[in-house]
Amino acid sequence: MIKKLVPEHIASIVPYPPGKPMEELEREYGIGNAIKLASNENPLGPSPKAIAALRGVLRGLHRYPDDNGFYLRRRIAEKFQLPFEGIVLGNGSDEIIEMVIRTFIQPGDEVVVPDPAFLVYRLAAQAAGGHPVAVPLRDFVIDLDAIGAAVNARTRVVFITNPNNPTGTALSRSALERFLDRLPEHVIVVVDEAYIEFSRDPDIARGFDLLHRGQPRMVVLRTFSKVYGLAGLRIGYGAMQPEIAGYLNRVRQPFNTSIPAQVAALAAIDDEAFLAQTRATIWAGLQVLEQQCRRLGLATAPTQTNFMLIRVPCDSKQIYQAMLRQGVIIRAMNAYGLDRYIRVNAGLPEENERFVRALEQTLEGLAH
Numbered sequence: 001m002i003k004k005l006v007p008e009h010i011a012s013i014v015p016y017p018p019g020k021p022m023e024e025l026e027r028e029y030g031i032g033n034a035i036k037l038a039s040n041e042n043p044l045g046p047s048p049k050a051i052a053a054l055r056g057v058l059r060g061l062h063r064y065p066d067d068n069g070f071y072l073r074r075r076i077a078e079k080f081q082l083p084f085e086g087i088v089l090g091n092g093s094d095e096i097i098e099m100v101i102r103t104f105i106q107p108g109d110e111v112v113v114p115d116p117a118f119l120v121y122r123l124a125a126q127a128a129g130g131h132p133v134a135v136p137l138r139d140f141v142i143d144l145d146a147i148g149a150a151v152n153a154r155t156r157v158v159f160i161t162n163p164n165n166p167t168g169t170a171l172s173r174s175a176l177e178r179f180l181d182r183l184p185e186h187v188i189v190v191v192d193e194a195y196i197e198f199s200r201d202p203d204i205a206r207g208f209d210l211l212h213r214g215q216p217r218m219v220v221l222r223t224f225s226k227v228y229g230l231a232g233l234r235i236g237y238g239a240m241q242p243e244i245a246g247y248l249n250r251v252r253q254p255f256n257t258s259i260p261a262q263v264a265a266l267a268a269i270d271d272e273a274f275l276a277q278t279r280a281t282i283w284a285g286l287q288v289l290e291q292q293c294r295r296l297g298l299a300t301a302p303t304q305t306n307f308m309l310i311r312v313p314c315d316s317k318q319i320y321q322a323m324l325r326q327g328v329i330i331r332a333m334n335a336y337g338l339d340r341y342i343r344v345n346a347g348l349p350e351e352n353e354r355f356v357r358a359l360e361q362t363l364e365g366l367a368h
């Protein structure tokens with residue numbers, strides 16, 4: 001009965017694959033001390049400055065947050081020399097993705113997404129009655145020529161992830177600029193930079209540089225969930241020309257980011273010591289993962305993020321299950337159409353070691 005009440009474009013959505021809480025997995029599999037390297041989180045925990053700032057807000061939680069997000073938006077604007085009016089805060093950058101779709105997509109409009117890509121682009125498009133148009137990557141890199149060719153009169157939004165999830169690959173400044181120059185005026189481009197703080201590529205395209213030069217129809221997404229270690233608080237932002245922000249603010253829920261989220265993000269954004277420590281930990285971890293995969297004869301994709309895609313010799317779900325039984329949670333890439341790949345994020349040195357040991361045992365198990 002309920003089914004009849006649900007519009008077809010909602011009923012046909014395949015929901016985001018739900019994970020189980022760590023405690024539940026540990027109970028189910030009879031393991032203790034599980035480690036999670038599946039969601040590209042910061043292995044060092046939250047920024048210590050954010051933790052200290054959070055202690056100070058507890059007694060004010062009976063109040064609504066500042067709907068305007070004034071202090072955080074002002075600091076973001078100052079730090080990156082962007083217009084204050086062009087910064088929109090979101091309950092995670094996920095929410096900005098949704099705001100862009102709700103602002104620009106009417107039923108039947110097309111949304112061009114790389115494939116594979118972060119699943120939320122497609123989910124948000126479908127929820128609004130839009131048609132996601134998936135454009136395959138080329139050699140694990142977003143194929144800007146093919147994306148350009150997929151744009152037509154019905155296209156309203158294009159998503160570009162730089163560096164990309166789940167492949168970790170980056171786009172160069174010149175490649176993105178060329179692409180933007182050819183994009184027709186009826187298309188908004190979202191450049192999702194959730195992982196850009198981990199990149200060591202001097203040539204990587206940076207959305208803020210393009211905004212400084214006046215790029216008119218672009219929304220750059222950044223998040224506090226990764227390098228800043230605040231995934232559990234849900235806070236991210238979009239940077240864009242103020243005119244676009246004015247429209248996003250019409251669909252934004254009032255009070256969409258909480259007091260703790262705003263306060264912690266404001267403290268974390270200037271926690272340079274923590275950011276440096278995070279990058280050093282991730283880069284060292286990725287190097288270990290890469291070396292060890294090479295030793296095990298497994299190919300890895302070059303990465304500019306905090307995670308790595310690894311090719312495995314069997315269905316990745318099998319590896320996922322076997323690793324889980326050893327208390328190591330990683331991501332099988334089947335949901336992304338990459339049946340022979342797993343994705344793992346760099347962890348603490350001891351976590352990386354455990355991952356390698358579990359992977360090695362799993363591969364040995366397969367050989368028998």
Ligand SMILES: Cc1ncc(COP(=O)(O)O)c(C=O)c1O
Pocket residue numbers: 039040091092093094095118161164165192194222223224225231234235236
């Ligand atoms: C490419 C990409 N964009 C956006 C997000 C969402 O981040 P947030 O936690 O800010 O919603 C993620 C999170 O995994 C991601 O991988």
